[in-house]
Amino acid sequence: EAETLLGTRIAQLLVRRLESVELVEADDLRETRRGAGGFGSTGR
Known part of the structure; x- marks a missing residue:
């Protein structure tokens, strides 16, 4: 059992998943139903 105090540095490396994307x-650009209301439109 170990106790760690708040703010104690316990790691030197943070491993994160990096998603791979393909840019096209x-x-x-075609008009979509989602964008039909204009930029930032809430539909109201």
């Missing part, structure tokens, strides 16, 4: 360049 588009010449034009």
Whole structure:
């Protein structure tokens, strides 16, 4: 059993998962139902 005080440094490395994404360049964007209300629209 071990006790660690708040603020005690216990690690030198943080391992995080890195998602791999594929970027696709588009010449034009089609209108979508989601974007039909305009930028930031709540639909009201």
